[in-house]
Amino acid sequence: MRPDQERLVRSWLESRDPGDAPAQLRAAVADVPFAERGPRFPALAGPPIRLPWLHISLRPVLLVLLVIAAVVAALSAGYLVLRPPFPPRGLLAYIAPIAATGSTGISLSAADGSEARQLSPTQANLYDHSPRWSRDGRTLLFARTTGLDAFGSCGGVGSVVLYDVATGTEHVVATGLRPMNDIEWSPGEDRAAYVYPPPGCGTEVELGVVDLRTGAVTTTIVVPQPSEISPTSPTGVLWHVQWVGEVASAVPDATVTDNGRDFTTTADLPSHDGHASIRYAWTTPERVPTLKAINRATGTSIELGPGGVPAWSPDDTAIAYIQPGGSAGPKAVEFMRDHLVIATDGTWQTRVVADVLVMDGSPADVIPALSWTPDGAAVYWIDGSGVHVIDVATGRSADLANLPNACADLQWQPIPR
Amino acid sequence: MSGQATAAGAEADRRVAFAQLMDRDLDRTYRLAGIILGNGPDAEDAAHDAVVQAWRAFGGLRDTTRFEAWFQRILVNVCRDRLRKRRRSPVTELTLAASHSVSDRFKDVDDRLALDRAFEQLSPDQAITVVLRFHVDLSLDDVATRMGVPVGTVKSRLHAALAKLERGLTGAEVID
Numbered sequence: 001m002r003p004d005q006e007r008l009v010r011s012w013l014e015s016r017d018p019g020d021a022p023a024q025l026r027a028a029v030a031d032v033p034f035a036e037r038g039p040r041f042p043a044l045a046g047p048p049i050r051l052p053w054l055h056i057s058l059r060p061v062l063l064v065l066l067v068i069a070a071v072v073a074a075l076s077a078g079y080l081v082l083r084p085p086f087p088p089r090g091l092l093a094y095i096a097p098i099a100a101t102g103s104t105g106i107s108l109s110a111a112d113g114s115e116a117r118q119l120s121p122t123q124a125n126l127y128d129h130s131p132r133w134s135r136d137g138r139t140l141l142f143a144r145t146t147g148l149d150a151f152g153s154c155g156g157v158g159s160v161v162l163y164d165v166a167t168g169t170e171h172v173v174a175t176g177l178r179p180m181n182d183i184e185w186s187p188g189e190d191r192a193a194y195v196y197p198p199p200g201c202g203t204e205v206e207l208g209v210v211d212l213r214t215g216a217v218t219t220t221i222v223v224p225q226p227s228e229i230s231p232t233s234p235t236g237v238l239w240h241v242q243w244v245g246e247v248a249s250a251v252p253d254a255t256v257t258d259n260g261r262d263f264t265t266t267a268d269l270p271s272h273d274g275h276a277s278i279r280y281a282w283t284t285p286e287r288v289p290t291l292k293a294i295n296r297a298t299g300t301s302i303e304l305g306p307g308g309v310p311a312w313s314p315d316d317t318a319i320a321y322i323q324p325g326g327s328a329g330p331k332a333v334e335f336m337r338d339h340l341v342i343a344t345d346g347t348w349q350t351r352v353v354a355d356v357l358v359m360d361g362s363p364a365d366v367i368p369a370l371s372w373t374p375d376g377a378a379v380y381w382i383d384g385s386g387v388h389v390i391d392v393a394t395g396r397s398a399d400l401a402n403l404p405n406a407c408a409d410l411q412w413q414p415i416p417r
Numbered sequence: 418m419s420g421q422a423t424a425a426g427a428e429a430d431r432r433v434a435f436a437q438l439m440d441r442d443l444d445r446t447y448r449l450a451g452i453i454l455g456n457g458p459d460a461e462d463a464a465h466d467a468v469v470q471a472w473r474a475f476g477g478l479r480d481t482t483r484f485e486a487w488f489q490r491i492l493v494n495v496c497r498d499r500l501r502k503r504r505r506s507p508v509t510e511l512t513l514a515a516s517h518s519v520s521d522r523f524k525d526v527d528d529r530l531a532l533d534r535a536f537e538q539l540s541p542d543q544a545i546t547v548v549l550r551f552h553v554d555l556s557l558d559d560v561a562t563r564m565g566v567p568v569g570t571v572k573s574r575l576h577a578a579l580a581k582l583e584r585g586l587t588g589a590e591v592i593d
Contacts (some may be wrong), residue, residue: 012532013552018451020444029468033432384473404477
């Protein structure tokens with residue numbers, strides 16, 4: 001393009017400038033952070049139905065209906081008594097900003113907001129993350145970074161910490177390590193493995209294994225050169241820990257392939273016992289992710305269609321994921337009415353558990369990733385409007401309104417039977 | 418102080434911080450959306466949508482000094498989605514002429530109309546790349562960051578977009 005044409009384009013772009021924001025927009029925007037949270041299903045929050053034609057002669061009919069309703073309610077209550085509690089019991093561990101210092105720390109809370117406590121110290125330049133429950137729900141393992149540099153978490157000093165829930169005390173098992181992206185218990189819970197680097201650092205990848213009794217650390221360089229920067233994510237390719245038996249390894253969250261015009265991002269999510277895997281993939285620019293179930297023993301696979309990041313049930317018998325749906329209707333134009341789907345391992349038959357309202361936008365960005373509660377009775381996720389839980393058997397849902405909107409990496413405490 | 422009281426105080430601080438950041442950036446946001454989308458009403462809707470999305474994701478922003486770039490990326494995505502929907506449901510744009518100011522600097526109306534038509538032929542990603550590069554004057558690296566793509570992709574989009582705009586100005590048929 002010639003310089004005079006470039007000047008023309010610039011002038012033309014300037015001519016499209018609408019000027020400063022109008023007053024009504026400024027007022028609406030100022031109200032956004034202070035407005036009350038809207039109803040979970042705005043399309044259903046309409047005015048009550050009025051029956052102006054109701055009159056005395058219908059009273060006997062109403063009484064009969066009320067009696068029937070009471071009987072049904074009593075039978076339902078009896079059924080619900082036999083069901084597991086909902087939301088499931090147990091404390092929730094999550095990371096959230098600590099306002100006093102600007103740091104990020106770990107807090108605990110019951111699902112109803114009771115028993116809330118901040119586990120991390122109120123201390124500047126400290127970042128606690130990746131809380132992981134022991135199987136008996138008594139101990140939290142987590143990673144700590146101190147001495148953060150000004151630009152994020154690429155620098156700093158890493159520590160491995162155990163927190164005793166009953167006594168409220170922490171024990172720093174090992175320190176002086178590199179800052180971590182992920183940390184996980186070994187199956188025997190006598191060791192923990194972590195991966196360096198944190199997001200966006202693009203350096204070599206290191207796997208560390210810590211003996212939780214002695215604090216001894218063994219490190220291995222997994223990828224000696226700077227790890228690949230993903231073209232589709234500004235934070236780069238992230239690495240996480242995977243235990244296969246008692247052997248730990250570092251695996252990338254996803255691989256990105258360039259087909260010359262677009263990029264395809266692929267992630268494999270193995271079952272806990274490794275017998276199968278779900279391949280999750282999306283291609284720019286459309287970014288509607290698709291799922292494929294793979295039998296690792298035979299190599300056979302089956303396409304499951306479009307869906308968000310899935311999660312294996314604790315017993316590996318099923319996966320849960322959000323399937324893209326359609327418009328949520330004229331009263332909720334900013335939402336899509338998606339579906340929570342359970343697919344049973346083996347047959348991969350699917351059933352829709354419940355409808356889920358998801359903010360409209362690029363699917364790979366907004367379809368939430370799910371987690372299962374340790375008892376396998378419910379799935380939960382975090383989105384911009386908070387924490388949501390759905391009973392996979394009944395479809396009953398709950399919004400955990402007492403947890404902070406800014407919470408992340410929420411982990412449900414196992415309650416041994 | 419109970420954990421809940423501490424959380425409530427932190428929540429209030431967060432709301433105030435967000436409101437202050439948005440008040441500072443709103444004019445720039447609205448103007449950028451207006452240039453991308455071509456009319457004031459769409460720019461208002463897009464700006465408001467972006468603010469709502471940013472508020473809901475604000476808790477994940479660890480470094481508020483990067484708010485401008487972070488929020489601009491959200492706005493770019495909102496505008497891109499609107500442009501895509503507009504492409505799927507084409508509506509005769511009668512508002513473009515009304516949005517131009519009375520003191521039009523163009524002496525050649527044909528050039529302006531040619532650019533209007535050529536810009537409408539660009540893909541949403543190409544259109545946004547042109548705006549970020551030639552109006553916001555971002556470097557190619559910053560454009561890549563705002564749009565979440567590699568610099569090479571930015572270059573190819575810019576090349577294709579400028580070629581279309583140039584063909585529009587020279588009167589050659591703009592083929593998508």
